Amino acid sequence: MKPLELTIQGLHSFREKQTVDFETLCKSGVFGIFGPTGSGKSSILDAMTLSLYGKVERAPSNTQGILNHAENQLAVSFTFSLGKHGVETIFKAERTFKRTKDNSLRQATARLIDLTNDSVVIADKAQDVTKEVEKLLGLSIDDFTRAVVLPQGKFSEFLSLKGTERRKMLQRLFHLEKYGDELNHKLKQRLTNENHKKELIEAEQTALGDASKEAVEKAKEQVDILDKQIELEKHALTKAEKEYDTAKKLKEQFEQLTEIKEERNKLEEQQGYYEQLKLTILSAKEANILYPYVKEVKESHHILKGIQAELESVKEEADTLKLRMDKCQQAYDAALTYQQKEEFSLKMKLENMKTLSRKVDHLNERIAENNQLSSEINELVQQEKSWRTTLETMKSKKTTYEKAQDALKQELSTTRPTSEEKQVLYKAKDAKQRLNYLKEQLNESLLELNEKVDQQKQADKEKTETEKKALDLTNELSESFKQLRFWYDQSRDKKKQTDTIIQQIEDLERSVKDKQQTEAIKALRNTLEEGQACPVCGSLHHTINTQKFDEIAVTTDVSTTHDIEVVKRDVNQIEKQLNEYCWSLDKAAQQSPVVPSQEVTDYDESGHENKTLPHVNDRAFNDQWSQWKKRWGSEQEAIEHVLHRWQENLNKFTSYHEKLSAHNQLLNQFNTQVLEAQEKVADKRSAYEEDMHAWETIYPQIVFTEVETEFQKLQEREEQAEVIRQRLDKSVSILEKLQEDIEGTSDKLQRVTIELSKKQSIQEEKKALIKEITNEIDTATGGKDVKDLIKRYEEDLHQIERATIIAKENVDEATKLHQKTVEKVTQLTHSIEEANNRFERANVNIERQLEESSFSKIEEVDEHLRENAAIHHMESQLSTYEHKQRDLQLQEKQIQEKIKDKRFSYDTFRILEEQCAELKQRLEDSRTAYGAAKHHLQELTDKMARFQSLESKRQDVSELVEQLTKLDKVFRGKEFVEFIAEEQLIQVSRLASERLKTLTRGRYAIEVDSTGGFIMRDDLNGGVRRPVTSLSGGETFLTSLALALSLSASIQLKGEHNLEFFFLDEGFGTLDPHLLETVVTALEQLHTTHLSVGVISHVPELKERLPRKLIVTSAEPGGSGSKVKIENL
The missing domain is CATH 3.40.50.300 (P-loop containing nucleotide triphosphate hydrolases)
Structure with a gap:
């Protein structure tokens, strides 16, 4: 950038x-x-x-x-x-x-x-x-300012800070908090989540129940057993079903034979009915053959009668139409004569009225023009009146505006402030703002001073509280020190007792060894014979001390009542513990930052007297030794508690003394800051008082507290003057516009007056012409409406012509109808002759057919006549009956051949049926059990697979939980953050060394010592290392500059x-x-x-x-x- x-x-x-x-x-x-x-x-x-x-x-x-x-x-x-x-x-x-x-x-x-x-x-x-x-x-704003600007007072601060304070500063600069509390929070959250996952997996494994391999094998065996059982039951069912099917077929055959016999009996009972049905079918077929001849007789007779009746009717209609034709001809002749007489006169009158109608139309046009002209004249009269009124209003309005303009000019001259007034007041306002700014700075400095004083008091209060807590901890440490010394003495006494026991055990062991030697000598002595040489020394004579042998025997008898080896092992273990406790207690006492003022003997710990134990060879030793060990167990707990409490108090003591040191340092800082704040307040107050004195000298005529009020009044006067000025400017344009409007309105009024006079003259001429045409029309029509007369003449002429036409149409229609009727009479006469011939032929044919049939009259044919569908139905019934008789005879013969000499028993059949049903049910139950067993096997297999999958996950999660637990222990506290800060510090020092070598021409380099502080390496003097406090002013500047630029470069790595x-x-x-x-x-x-x-x-x-x-x-x-x-x- x-x-x-x-x-x-x-x-x-x-x-x-x-x-x-x-x-x-x-x-x-x-x-x-x-x-x-x-x-x-x-x-x-x-x-x-x-x-x-x-x-x-x-x-x-x-x-x-x-x-x-x-x-x-x-x-x-x-x-x-x-x-x-x-x-x-x-x-x-x-x-x-x-x-x-x-x-x-x-x-x-x-x-x-x-x-x-x-x-x-x-x-x-x-x-x-x-x-x-x-x-x-x-980069955020914090990163940007740290990377771009090294502010005042911070130039050499980083170089002179102590190791811990420098690491804290690095943590703030590089946002290393994410490696501390944030990382611990994420780690604990992850550990909690993984523990929860592990618990869920274990809960699901528990819910799966028994899903072991043994349970799966057992389920497989059950499935195999049920599978074999099903095969056996299927074989038994197949055999029983074969026997049942054979019996069932025999039962069906006997039942069919019984049904056939019953059906044949029913058919024999219907035999008479079907004989009569056969005769009816024959008669119906013969009647159907004769029916066309009968039908022809009936139809020809019916047609002959119909034509005869129609002929009579048509003849009567012809006579009626002849009379009507004559009357129509007479009416036509009369209408034609009247038309020829009146038509010419009406046409002349109609033509005259049409000429007058055209004149009426011309008159109406003139009247409409006159009306339009009157409307225009009225409108012009209104316009003239309106423009005249508007003109008078405008002139009055102009006069009013001119008076108002003169008043505004007078008001502007009195309202507008002078430039001298404005200049003085503006300077006074700026000076007061400067004073107010100084006052605000003074107040801020006072607030800062009060804040620093409060912080100083709070730091002093916290220091006092910390000193009190440190004093309480000192007293507690003194009490703990007494306990340490007391238990150290107790442990030393007990160690002496264990040393005594060990010595007694060694003495006993030597006694046992002496006893064994004496017993061997006695045994050897008993083998010696008088006068023979000793096999050991070759002597012929030995002096035996019998009393010594007896004493040894007594001691040996007593020592055998104890388990020497067990006691020796216990004593060695306890002695080892005592050595460790003595070392721990002595080390703690030596590290004590306080020494109690009273003697340690003042400490009272009742119930812990070290009583002297009897000799190991004493019969009371076992009981007292057991009590001694039991008491030592409780004393161990007391010692552990004392050491633990001592360490806690020691840690607290150290922590509070570190806090006390920090409070002292902080209090010193606050004291310095309070002094600086007091000096700052004094400087601000002095500057404010000097400016206030200058104000009173320069602006004596203006009250300090009323500057804003006077300035507000000045602004209000300027605003009022500006408003008046705007109104004046506006009034000028308004007056100019009014003058233009007055002139325009005068021109419009003049034009309207001229146009009105012109149109009034034209109207007078049109009125005279209208009167002349009106008199001419009234004379010709006698005062009647021309259009009504034209309409009446046209209607009269149309009625005459229409009457002649209607009369002619009636004559033509009557003549046509009469002619058609005459033609129809001729046709019907010819049709009667043909119908009579057809009727005679039909009678001859039917008589010849009746002679050849079984019928004698036409009525008998009608009686036996049937529809073809009915005949087919009767034939079908008869055919079905005959075929059924034949089929039943054949079926009975076939079944008799199958049955032969076999016998059938319903009881036997029911037994076989029940056996099959029972076997089927058993097979179904077995199949159901097999399905359940197979489903159970599948469930166990799935559960086992799921359990194994969950177990794999559980092991993975357990391993992850173990790792996270270790990480949780490793990342507790701020060691990791301090480690990262130290690594960052080393990186910054390397970058700074490169820059410093350039600035010092290869002489100096910066290193980080074991305490996290900076140390200088003088490469031109053999790499001698020395503290940064030994640098001169210029060297300190160069080193600080190199560090500042390195810090900036490191912060920029984020960008x-x-x-x-x-x-x-x-x-x-x-x-x-x-x-x-x-x-x-x-x-x-x-x-x-x-x-x-x-x-x-x-x-x-x-x-x-x-x-x-x-x-x-x-x-x-x-x-x-x-x-x-x-x-x-």
């Missing part, structure tokens, strides 16, 4: 828009930002973060108090470029803020623009701009692009000329690493050495704000 341009307006001490050309400043690699204290140098950095992220880190609530007190709007923009793989993209982030009514700040606009080619707006909302900037840079600039916000006011030379030389060397460094300072010597610099000029009280300009050597 490379800065190109920054614009500032209304931020802190900046009022007018100021532009910083970073592209020019960064060309030399190192540039300075110079200006007096409070001029606004650090505000340039604030403008960067405000334009990019919408926040100023050092401002309360990130934006509170950043707006210039004399401005109502703030605007910042930052143009920068991002380069990656040789491709450069230019962006511009801009934001504006406005003051609200409650004097707070509201973000008005925000935009992020891509300026690479054409201007493209990437985001236009505040949150969206911030998100896009973070996305582009890959997408390298930040090609860095600001040192450090005064450098305490450097002597030699150190200043070192600083400038080091900064100039940085140019080789493609990094631009901006130094913010007010030191003139540093200003003279830097080739490019940005000069920041302080704001003038009540005047213009801070200004910037670039200077070159």
